[in-house]
Every structure is written in C-alpha cells, then in structure tokens.
Amino acid sequence: MEIGPIWRAMMRxxxxxxxxxxxxxxxxxxxxxxxxxxxxxxxxxxxPSGLDEANTFAFVSVGFAPDMNNKALINEDLxxxxxxxxxxxxxxxxxxxLRQGGWSEGLHREPGVGKSVSSSAIYFVxxxxxxxxxxxxxxxxxxxxxxxxxxxxxxxxxxxxxxxxQALGEHLFPDHEGPYVGKTFYFNDxxxxxxxxxxxxxxxxxxxxAGVERAMLVPQRRDSEFVRYIVRTExxxxxxxxxxxxxxxxSSNKDRIIRxxxxxxxxxxxxxxxxxxxxxxxxxxxxxLTAITGLGLVGLASFSVARRTRQIGIRRALGATKAAIVRxxxxxxxxxxxxxxxxxxxxxxGLNIFMVQAFSLTPLAWxxxxxxxxxxxxxxxxxxxxxxxxxxxxxxxxxxxxx
Amino acid sequence: xxxxxxKLGSLSIRANPMLSFLMVAxxxxxxxxxxxxxxxxxxMSGNPIEHKNDQLYHVQVDNWNPDxxxxxxxxxxxxxxxxxxxxxxxxxxxxxxxxxYKISRVVxxxxxxxxxFQTDGRATTADFFPMFDVPFQYGSxxxxxxxxxxxxxxxxxxxxxxxxxxxxxxxxxxxxxxxESFRVSGVIxxxxxxxxxxxxxxxxxxxxxxxxLPFSLAVAGKFDRGGNTSCWKPFEGEGFxxxxxxxxxxxxMWVELQDESAKADYMQFLDAYVEEQKLLGRFxxxxxxxxxxxxxxxxxxEVVDDDVDVLLGLAVLFLVVCLLNTIGLLxxxxxxxAKDTSLRRALGASKLELFKQHIFEAGIIGVAGGLLGxxxxxxxxxxxxxxxVEYDFIQHxxxxxxxxxxxxxxxxxxxxxxxxxxPTWRTCNxxxxxxxxxx
Numbered sequence: 115m116e117i118g119p120i121w122r123a124m125m126r127x128x129x130x131x132x133x134x135x136x137x138x139x140x141x142x143x144x145x146x147x148x149x150x151x152x153x154x155x156x157x158x159x160x161x162p163s164g165l166d167e168a169n170t171f172a173f174v175s176v177g178f179a180p181d182m183n184n185k186a187l188i189n190e191d192l193x194x195x196x197x198x199x200x201x202x203x204x205x206x207x208x209x210x211x212l213r214q215g216g217w218s219e220g221l222h223r224e225p226g227v228g229k230s231v232s233s234s235a236i237y238f239v240x241x242x243x244x245x246x247x248x249x250x251x252x253x254x255x256x257x258x259x260x261x262x263x264x265x266x267x268x269x270x271x272x273x274x275x276x277x278x279x280q281a282l283g284e285h286l287f288p289d290h291e292g293p294y295v296g297k298t299f300y301f302n303d304x305x306x307x308x309x310x311x312x313x314x315x316x317x318x319x320x321x322x323x324a325g326v327e328r329a330m331l332v333p334q335r336r337d338s339e340f341v342r343y344i345v346r347t348e349x350x351x352x353x354x355x356x357x358x359x360x361x362x363x364x365s366s367n368k369d370r371i372i373r374x375x376x377x378x379x380x381x382x383x384x385x386x387x388x389x390x391x392x393x394x395x396x397x398x399x400x401x402x403l404t405a406i407t408g409l410g411l412v413g414l415a416s417f418s419v420a421r422r423t424r425q426i427g428i429r430r431a432l433g434a435t436k437a438a439i440v441r442x443x444x445x446x447x448x449x450x451x452x453x454x455x456x457x458x459x460x461x462x463x464g465l466n467i468f469m470v471q472a473f474s475l476t477p478l479a480w481x482x483x484x485x486x487x488x489x490x491x492x493x494x495x496x497x498x499x500x501x502x503x504x505x506x507x508x509x510x511x512x513x514x515x516x517x
Numbered sequence: 518x519x520x521x522x523x524k525l526g527s528l529s530i531r532a533n534p535m536l537s538f539l540m541v542a543x544x545x546x547x548x549x550x551x552x553x554x555x556x557x558x559x560x561m562s563g564n565p566i567e568h569k570n571d572q573l574y575h576v577q578v579d580n581w582n583p584d585x586x587x588x589x590x591x592x593x594x595x596x597x598x599x600x601x602x603x604x605x606x607x608x609x610x611x612x613x614x615x616x617x618y619k620i621s622r623v624v625x626x627x628x629x630x631x632x633x634f635q636t637d638g639r640a641t642t643a644d645f646f647p648m649f650d651v652p653f654q655y656g657s658x659x660x661x662x663x664x665x666x667x668x669x670x671x672x673x674x675x676x677x678x679x680x681x682x683x684x685x686x687x688x689x690x691x692x693x694x695x696x697e698s699f700r701v702s703g704v705i706x707x708x709x710x711x712x713x714x715x716x717x718x719x720x721x722x723x724x725x726x727x728x729x730l731p732f733s734l735a736v737a738g739k740f741d742r743g744g745n746t747s748c749w750k751p752f753e754g755e756g757f758x759x760x761x762x763x764x765x766x767x768x769x770m771w772v773e774l775q776d777e778s779a780k781a782d783y784m785q786f787l788d789a790y791v792e793e794q795k796l797l798g799r800f801x802x803x804x805x806x807x808x809x810x811x812x813x814x815x816x817x818x819e820v821v822d823d824d825v826d827v828l829l830g831l832a833v834l835f836l837v838v839c840l841l842n843t844i845g846l847l848x849x850x851x852x853x854x855a856k857d858t859s860l861r862r863a864l865g866a867s868k869l870e871l872f873k874q875h876i877f878e879a880g881i882i883g884v885a886g887g888l889l890g891x892x893x894x895x896x897x898x899x900x901x902x903x904x905x906v907e908y909d910f911i912q913h914x915x916x917x918x919x920x921x922x923x924x925x926x927x928x929x930x931x932x933x934x935x936x937x938x939x940p941t942w943r944t945c946n947x948x949x950x951x952x953x954x955x956x
Contacts, residue, residue, distance in 0.1 A: 127852075129848060129939070129943065130845060130848050130849060130852070133841055133844055133845040133848065134845055136841055137838055137841035137842055137845060140834055140837055140838050140841065141838050143834065144831055144834050144835060144838065147831070148831065151827065176621075176623060176635055178623035178625070178633060178695045178696065179696055180695070180696050220585075220749070228584045228585075229582075229584040229585040230585065269755075271751070302748075302749075302750070302751045303751045340621075340741060371623060371632075371633060371634065371635055373634075373635055384907055387905065387907055387908075388822070388824060388905075390904075391901075391904035391905055392824055392828075394904055395828065395900075395901075395904065396831075398900075399550070399831060399835065402546060402550075402835075403835060403838060406542075406543050406546060406838065406839060406842060407838065407842065409539055409543075410539070410543065410842035410845060410846065413535075413536050413539050413846050413849070414845055414846065414849050416536075417536075417846075417849035417850065417852070417853055418849065420853060421849075421852060421853050465834075469827065469830075472826075473823040473826065473827055474823075475827075
C-alpha cells in the first residue's frame with residue numbers, strides 16, 4: 115500500500131492535518147456523549163408505570179359548598195361511574211403514577227421514632243384499586259371490601275394491611291429473599307402494616323425520584339371534598355367516556371367542580387416532557403454537527419486537490435492510474451480520521467467521566483464508541499469521495515505546464 | 518487603508534463563495550447553539566428581585582428528627598412549622614416579615630350562568646406585597662391590622678380580575694370564594710417573577726398564584742393546602758389543632774432586614790428563640806439556623822436543571838468544532854493563496870500589512886457569522902419554545918435585547934478573529950522565494 119509516502123507527505127505540513135484530526139476528535143466526543151444521554155433518557159421513558167395506561171383516565175371532583183356530605187357524594191359518584199357501559203373499574207385515590215404530586219411516607223422496620231429505613235409513595239384506594247390500576251399481582255391477594263374503611267370513622271392513623279410493589283419489598287427487607295407477603299413494617303412510630311400482596315410494578319408519582327419504583331396501595335377511603343377518581347375502561351371507550359363522565363358528574367351536583375380530566379397518555383407525556391425534549395435537541399445537535407464536520411472535510415479536500423493539481427498531473431504522467439489517485443485521497447482521509455477517532459474515543463470517555471460525576475448521569479455503554487467510530491469513518495470517506503474523483507480526472511498534460 | 522482592506526477582503530471572500538459561505542454558516546450555527554442555551558440559562562437562573570437581594574432573607578430553623586437530618590449532609594428543612602412561623606411573625610423583630618403557603622380555592626362569580634372555578638391561591642400577610650415589590654394595577658395590599666383581625670380581604674391577579682370582573686377597577690367589590698364573601702383590596706398588575714423565588718418548593722417556574730388571602734383567615738378556615746407538607750413526628754392529639762401544633766413543615770417565611778447589622782441581630786434573635794424552644798423539649802437537633810438571600814436561596818434549592826448545564830457544555834464544544842472547522846478552512850485558503858501573498862511580500866508589503874489584511878478579512882466573516890448567528894439563535898429559541906409548549910415561562914424566551922445581540926456579534930467576531938490568528942501567522946511567515954520560484 116501507499117501509506118508510507120502518504121504519511122511522509124502529510125508530515126511535511128502537519129498544521130492542517132492536526133486541525134482536521136482535532137475537529138473529528140471533538141465531534142466524536144460530543145456525538146458519543148449526546149448518544150449516551152439520549153439512551154439514558156430513552157430507557158427512562160420506557161419504564162412501565164404498572165398501569166393499563168392506554169385505557170385509563172383520571173379527574174378531580176372539588177366540592178366547595180360549606181358542610182358537604184363528602185361520603186355520600188363519593189359513594190354516589192362511584193356507583194354512577196361503575197354502572198356506565200364501557201367502564202371496567204373505578205377507584206378514588208389521592209394520586210397515581212407519573213402525576214408529579216402525591217404522598218410519600220418514611221417507613222421503619224422496628225417500632226419507634228428513629229431513622230427510617232425506606233420511603234414509599236402512598237396510594238389510598240378501595241378494593242377496586244388493584245384492578246383499576248391494572249396491576250399484576252405476583253403474590254398474596256387483593257384487599258377484601260370489609261378491609262377498606264373511611265379515615266374519618268377510625269382513630270387509627272393507618273390501616274393494618276397494604277399491598278406493596280416488588281421493588282419496595284426488596285428495599286424494605288434487603289436481607290430477605292421473599293416472599294414479602296406476611297412481613298410487617300411500621301409507619302412513623304408504632305403503626306404496624308402487614309404486607310398482604312405484592313405487585314410486579316407500581317411506580318410512584320415522581321418519575322425523577324431515585325425511589326420511583328417504590329409504592330404501595332393502602333386500603334382507605336378519604337373523607338374529603340377533594341377527590342381524585344381513576345377510571346379504567348374497556349379498550350376503545352376511553353375518549354367518549356371522558357366527555358360523558360364530565361357532563362354527567364358536573365350536572366349531578368352543582369356544589370362541586372369537575373376538573374383535571376386527563377388521560378394517562380397525557381400524564382406520561384407531561385411527566386417526560388423534559389426528557390423527550392432533550393432527546394430531540396440532542397438528535398438535532400448530532401445531525402448538525404455531523405453535517406458541519408462533513409462539509410468542512412469536503413471543503414478541505416477540495417482545497418487540497420486544487421493545491422496539488424500539478425503534483426497529481428505529474429503522478430498521472432508518470433503512470434499512476436486514476437484509481438491510484440482516488441486511493442491516495444481516500445487513504446489520506448482514512449489516516450487522519452483514524453487519528454482523530456482514536457483521540458476522540460479518549461476525549462469522549464474523559465468527557466463522560468466528567469459528566470457522570472458532575473451531573474450524575476449514567477455512564478455510557480461501551481458499544482456507542484465503536485458505532486460512532488464507524489459513522490465518522492464513513493462520513494470522512496463520503497466527504498472526500500467527490501474531491502478525490504475530481505482529482506483523478508486531472509489531465510496528465512498539466513504536468514507539462516508551469517502554472 | 519481601511520477601505521482597501523475591505524475591498525481586498527470582499528474580493529477574497531467572493532473568490533470562493535461556497536467556502537466563504539461554509540465558514541460563515543459554521544460560525545453562525547456555533548454561535549446560534551451557544552446563544553440559545555445561554556439565553557435559556559439566563560432566564561432560568563435570573564434573579565427577579567436582584568434590587569432587594571441584600572435585604573430579603575428566607576428563614577430556616579432545624580426542627581427535624583434527631584436521628585435523621587431533613588437532607589444530607591445535615592441541612593435544615595426547607596419550610597417552617599406553623600408554631601415557629603407564628604412565633605417569629607408575632608415577635609415582629611424584622612423591618613418586615615411575611616409567612617405564606619399555597620392554597621386552593623373555588624371562586625364563584627356572580628350571575629346565574631357563571632360557573633364556579635378552582636384557582637391557586639396564597640395565604641399570606643400584609644407585608645408580602647411591599648417586601649416583594651408586587652406591582653398593583655388597582656388599589657393595594659391589605660393593612661397590617663387585617664392580619665390580626667381576620668378581615669375578609671382579597672388581592673387578585675390581573676388575569677383573575679379580568680375573568681371575574683372583566684378587568685375593571687374592582688377595589689371594594691365583593692367576591693364569593695368557597696361560599697364566603699371577600700372584599701377586593703387590590704389587583705396586581707402584570708407580575709411574573711422567574712423563578713418564583715418566594716416559593717421554590719413546588720415548581721419554581723410556575724406563575725405566581727392568582728388569589729391572595731390573609732394567612733390568619735386561611736388557617737382559621739382550614740383552607741386546602743396546595744403545596745407540599747412534610748412531617749417526621751406523629752401528631753399529639755386529633756384533628757386540625759394537632760396538625761397546627763405538630764412538627765410538620767408547610768410554610769415559607771421571609772424577613773426584610775435593612776443592613777448587615779440588622780441581619781446579625783436577627784440571627785441572634787433566631788438562635789435565642791431556638792435555644793428557648795429547646796428548653797421546652799423541641800428542636801432536638803443542633804443549632805442550624807439559616808438566613809439566605811434570594812440568590813443564595815435559589816442556589817441552595819438548585820432551581821436550574823442540570824440538563825441546561827449539560828446542554829451548555831455541549832453547545833460550547835459545538836462552537837469549538839465550528840471554529841476548528843473555520844481555522845482549517847482559513848488555513849487551506851491561505852496555503853492556496855501562498856503565491857499571491859508571496860507576490861505581495863516581494864513587492865514590498867510588510868508582514869504587519871499582510872497580518873492586518875488577513876485579520877480584517879476574518880473580521881468580515883466574523884461579523885457576517887454573528888449576524889446570521891442571531892437569526893440562528895432566534896430559530897433555536899423558537900425550537901425550544903415548541904419543545905416545551907407546556908412550560909409557560911419558556912414561552913417568553915424570544916425577548917432578545919440589544920445586549921444579547923451585541924454579545925452574539927462580539928462572540929462571533931472574537932471567535933472568527935481568534936480562528937484566523939494561526940492561519941494568518943502561517944501566511945505572514947511564508948518565504949516568498951519558495952513560492953515564486955516556479956514562476
């Protein structure tokens with residue numbers, strides 16, 4: 115191969131080539147890290163909430179008249195909703211996954227005030243909660259109807275039974291290899307709670323929280339003028355039911371307002387708005403960057419060809435084939451690209467280590483680096499192909515001219 | 518001489534239109550990316566109350582769990598209990614003081630077909646309005662006396678006033694809220710501090726609340742709390758009274774202190790207060806009181822998302838790539854013009870002359886790149902607005918002022934001239950004989 119002469123020719127005017135290699139290196143560092151961030155965000159967005167999101171919507175009823183009978187209204191609403199055709203399950207709950215607002219509670223393995231060992235999102239639901247959320251029960255059983263009472267009817271601050279997510283069980287009892295059903299933990303000082311069921315996945319309302327997978331269902335009806343209803347429908351009924359329900363409930367009682375009518379799809383979109391935007395911005399950045407570097411390489415190659423017109427003519431006159439000329443430029447680009455890409459790999463890893471420390475990002479997956487390398491090699495070769503072809507068309511007669 | 522350089526520069530730029538365009542475009546895109554993210558960061562990390570930054574202080578006292586700090590390492594809670602807010606407010610030791618929390622209310626407009634609606638509100642005290650320089654369209658806040666007498670007064674945002682009273686001067690009119698009548702004492706003018714420094718506990722970028730009611734009334738009426746509440750200790754007793762007497766935190770407390778000595782005095786007062794409470798069996802943790810001014814408080818609460826800094830870092834690197842690209846192209850161009858330069862040198866042009874000529878040419882490219890970069894920034898900001906349609910504050914990003922525009926141009930010219938230094942230096946050091954020999 116002609117690497118030897120090409121290398122020696124390059125070493126005679128290093129400045130320009132170092133610049134190109136540097137540009138490729140920085141491009142690679144940005145590209146790799148942007149892809150790493152996109153991957154992180156993408157996998158974050160792909161986590162299931164545990165809910166049957168496609169067929170679920172939620173809304174809020176706020177009573178505002180003084181001295182309302184909340185219990186009666188809630189019972190009546192639940193009855194009305196459960197009897198609508200197309201409705202599968204309904205529950206009242208204080209919150210739901212991805213909502214960004216809710217109730218969290220510190221948990222203890224032993225009774226008494228002290229350092230809590232875990233914390234969890236709390237969803238107050240009735241016996242329909244499990245099916246309304248559409249959770250997959252992997253152990254134990256659902257609440258029985260008689261286990262679910264009104265908070266205003268009892269002096270006990272917490273019910274004695276709960277259903278937890280698998281992740282919460284693991285976090286609460288790290289030394290215990292399951293099953294978690296039958297285990298007991300404590301709310302604040304000495305309110306014991308026994309685990310009666312474990313669900314595979316149930317996310318907390320805060321998708322940015324490190325403990326996002328820790329949540330529990332607590333069997334309690336809340337006597338409040340502020341009620342959040344969650345409705346799971348038969349497939350295809352969601353959108354028409356939303357309109358119907360709003361109309362029906364708003365007119366059934368004039369002393370309350372129906373608001374915050376949202377589908378779970380909208381809730382998810384809002385929860386991950388920042389991540390989705392970040393992915394879009396970074397995709398755009400990577401595309402633009404590749405284009406700029408590619409165009410820059412085209413420009414440089416054209417210059418290089420123009421400057422060496424006479425030299426190429428002489429080579430052609432001395433017997434070099436057109437293919438040899440093309441190969442010369444392609445190889446030259448390959449050598450510079452390789453230097454840039456290797457340096458870029460180091461730069462990318464360094465930048466990633468810095469970003470992981472400074473912004474607690476997930477470290478990049480190893481295979482991103484070879485992918486970026488291949489992409490940049492291809493971009494380099496494509497960029498130089500045009501000018502190289504042009505160079506191969508230079509007539510050998512040029513050699514006889516003096517300019 | 519200036520016009521001669523201008524002529525030479527434009528000739529050279531026009532000699533390679535594609536290449537010149539590529540250089541201008543690369544600089545413009547790099548500048549556009551940087552300026553876009555810098556604008557976002559500037560808006561997100563702004564201090565809307567900068568002119569009172571050394572007078573306002575957010576108050577923190579550490580009433581948390583002896584075994585478990587509110588936040589590691591050993592940070593005090595971000596909000597205050599009712600007990601402490603009441604005691605510190607009643608002591609009235611600062612020039613001004615206010616305690617407030619977010620509430621949720623239902624407004625019932627007059628008229629049979631008007632539907633009631635829910636609105637975000639803030640339960641607060643009279644000093645809130647002068648402390649935070651809240652601008653009024655009509656009327657004013659309520660008197661300090663109303664804080665104690667539980668007078669039914671209300672302050673409305675401009676939007677709420679438009680919704681309920683059609684934007685008229687509604688001072689003195691009666692508004693029904695959750696079945697109770699309130700007298701309007703003032704209407705706030707356009708006011709949107711970003712971030713919402715006085716309450717960063719929920720979304721620091723949401724709009725200020727649209728309804729303001731006296732704190733004492735809200736507590737007496739057990740108004741629904743709209744913000745976060747955190748507790749560590751079980752209640753002693755039952756009902757709302759027990760909640761008020763508990764160690765739960767849900768109130769934001771601010772004081773206005775006019776100088777450093779007033780701040781020192783207030784800190785002393787706080788310490789004395791906590792020591793006194795310790796004797797009563799409260800405050801089991803070590804003394805850990807804090808007075809942060811708005812800038813410190815926003816910093817402490819980390820209101821600016823890490824994503825912005827990540828993007829800013831990538832944007833700067835992006836600009837670096839664009840500049841390396843420009844340097845490479847300028848270098849290639851100058852090598853190609855070696856013969857031309859050699860001729861000029863041979864005919865008597867000094868190195869300084871050549872240097873000035875080439876830098877001037879780079880300057881032209883820089884100015885063009887900067888101007889195009891402003892357009893790119895505008896496009897970038899519109900793009901960001903579209904991506905974050907649901908975030909209200911982002912919708913006011915495109916407010917590029919002269920300082921931004923001049924910053925873009927200065928950045929572009931500096932970058933272009935900086936990029937031109939190495940190629941120009943190489944050009945100036947050409948040995949004319951080598952290149953003229955072939956002639």
